[in-house]
Structure formats: structure tokens, C-alpha cells
Amino acid sequence: MTTPRAQALAQALIASMTLPADDRQGYQTWSLMNNVPQSNDYDMPGFYAALMSGDPRAASAINPNDRQMHFPDTWKRPNHPSFSTESMYYNPATMPNTPSWVGGDLPGGGASWALRRPDGAPVVQEAPWFQGGINR
Secondary structure, eight states, X not given: OOOHHHHHHHHHHHHHTOOOHHHHHHHHHHHHHTTOOOOTTBOHHHHHHHHHHTOTTOXXXXXXXXXXXXXXXXXXXXXXXXXXXXXXXXXXXXXXXOOEEEEEEOXXXXXXXXXXXXXXXXXXXXXXXXXXXXXX
């Protein structure tokens, strides 16, 4: 039996492999020139297509807590460790226990965020006082 999460992952993988041929070459060049990480848990081709089309959601930034490059949740696939309700692959009808990000900016600078399941259980805690920025 296939789980809803597995079905969503399969749909995400298929969707991300549908870049037109000319976009695939541009994507490969862009990812090599920018040292873009490749993984099976993030739809980087989808991010690239959105970036090229001017989608304002397609923005990367340095996370102030761990000082690493981060990409938005929008293109996280269901197998990503911090998959959330912000992903385009999230389906509330079939993924009711998907966590959401809660938190925000801190008055003294930085930010404190927690990825929590609907019952409040933490999945990821991210804040400047955690060593390395992320405590899983």
C-alpha cells in the first residue's frame, strides 16, 4: 500500500523532471556556476524555473542562525526532514499531520522558529542559542 506521503513524493519527482530541454541546460549551468546543492528531497529544478520566471517566492538567503544558504519551503518534497505546510507538495487532505513553522524575529536580532506538528510536538527547533543553529 502506498502512503499519501509516498504518492506526493512521486508526484513531486515527476513534476521536477518536466523542465523543457532548453531549460535543463540552463538549469545545469546555473546550478554548477552557483554551487547549488542537489538532493532528492528538494525540487531544485522547480525552484530554478520559478526563479527564471520571476516568482518572488524563489529567493534564497543565508540563515542567520546557522549561517548556511537556505531555500524556501515552497519546493521541499515530502521526504525532506523539515517538510512543512508551506510546501507546494503539501496536501492537507492526505497529509493532516504535516508540521507548520511557528515563531519569528527576535527583538535583539536573529529569529526563533519551531517546526511543530498540529498536536504541538516539535520536529525542528531553530534559534541563535542552539549550537549550530538547528537542534533536531
